[in-house]
Structures are given as C-alpha cells and as structure tokens.
Amino acid sequence: MNDSAKLDLDNYLPYLVNRVGTIIADQWGGEQLAPYRLSIAMWRVMAVLASKGGQRQIDLADLTSIEVSTLSRLVTRLVRMGIVSRTRSASSTREVAVKLTAKGKAQVARLAPLARDYEAAAIAGVRPDELAAVKSALRRMYANMKARQPASAAGGGAPQNRGRRRPPLAAE
Numbered sequence: 001m002n003d004s005a006k007l008d009l010d011n012y013l014p015y016l017v018n019r020v021g022t023i024i025a026d027q028w029g030g031e032q033l034a035p036y037r038l039s040i041a042m043w044r045v046m047a048v049l050a051s052k053g054g055q056r057q058i059d060l061a062d063l064t065s066i067e068v069s070t071l072s073r074l075v076t077r078l079v080r081m082g083i084v085s086r087t088r089s090a091s092s093t094r095e096v097a098v099k100l101t102a103k104g105k106a107q108v109a110r111l112a113p114l115a116r117d118y119e120a121a122a123i124a125g126v127r128p129d130e131l132a133a134v135k136s137a138l139r140r141m142y143a144n145m146k147a148r149q150p151a152s153a154a155g156g157g158a159p160q161n162r163g164r165r166r167p168p169l170a171a172e
Contacts, residue, residue, distance in 0.1 A: 020122070028118050032111060037081070041066055041074055046083065046100065050108040054099030083107060
C-alpha cells in the first residue's frame with residue numbers, strides 16, 4: 001500500500017473523536033446505565049429532555065442525532081419503563097410530544113452528577129482554555145458537517161446508504 005492510501009490515525013480527527021467517545025460510552029453505559037437497563041441512546045434522550053424540556057419527537061431526533069424510526073422505538077421503551085410520556089399534539093395528529101415523567105426526572109437527577117464525574121475524568125489535565133477551544137471546535141465541526149451537502153445530492157460521488165441503518169458512532 002502506498003503512503004497516500006494510509007491515514008496517520010494519531011492525527012486523524014474522526015479516529016480520535018471515535019476513540020474518546022467509545023471509551024466514555026462503554027464505561028458510562030456499562031458502569032452507570034446498565035443497572036437501570038438504559039442504553040447510551042436512551043440516556044441521550046433523557047439528558048436532552050432534562051436540559052431542554054419536552055420536545056416534539058422530530059426535534060428530539062435532531063437534538064439526539066438518533067434516526068426518527070429508531071428514536072420512536074426508544075421512546076416506546078422509555079414510555080413502558082415510565083421514564084417519559086408521549087402525547088399527540090392538539091394541533092396535529094402526526095406530531096408527538098415527549099417529556100420526562102417524575103420517575104425520569106428523578107433518574108436524571110441521580111445520574112447527571114455521575115455524568116459530570118465521567119466528563120471530569122475525561123478532561124483531567126486539560127487546561128480550561130484548551131477545553132474551551134476543543135468544545136468550540138467540535139461545535140463548529142458538527143455545524144460544518146450538518147450543513148454539508150452529500151456528494152450524491154450534488155450530482156457526484158458515491159451513492160448514499162439510504163434506508164440502511166448507519167453503524168453507531170462511538171460517541172453515542
């Protein structure tokens with residue numbers, strides 16, 4: 001293989017972000033969420049609802065980066081567990097609002113300090129100015145990718161995997 005086909009993984013951003021996300025998600029999910037029968041994706045839903053209040057299901061999908069049909073199944077499980085409630089909108093029968101129940105709020109209140117502990121472990125030794133720069137850069141990169149037009153939509157490039165489930169990202 002020639003050098004142009006190799007990636008310097010120690011300096012390749014997607015690889016580095018994926019590794020950090022994977023180890024945090026694996027530890028957080030296995031150590032703190034598993035005893036409650038919660039997945040990382042379920043936690044993301046709960047954290048968004050705790051942070052931003054009740055959301056339309058379509059907005060919740062965007063805020064959690066979870067595909068709509070997957071989110072619908074997750075919300076159904078969370079409803080069965082008594083963690084969230086789901087109600088139809090009065091203005092549109094197609095619109096569904098999701099919010100935390102009292103049980104869900106209590107679980108978030110119990111888990112949020114532990115989530116902050118995991119973040120603290122991950123950022124140990126990182127100076128506050130470095131951390132601020134990393135967070136700012138990650139927000140910018142997310143916005144860049146969100147705004148990016150896929151190559152197939154622009155009339156070129158490889159076809160997109162429409163209808164296929166994407167593999168989970170490590171940061172999930």
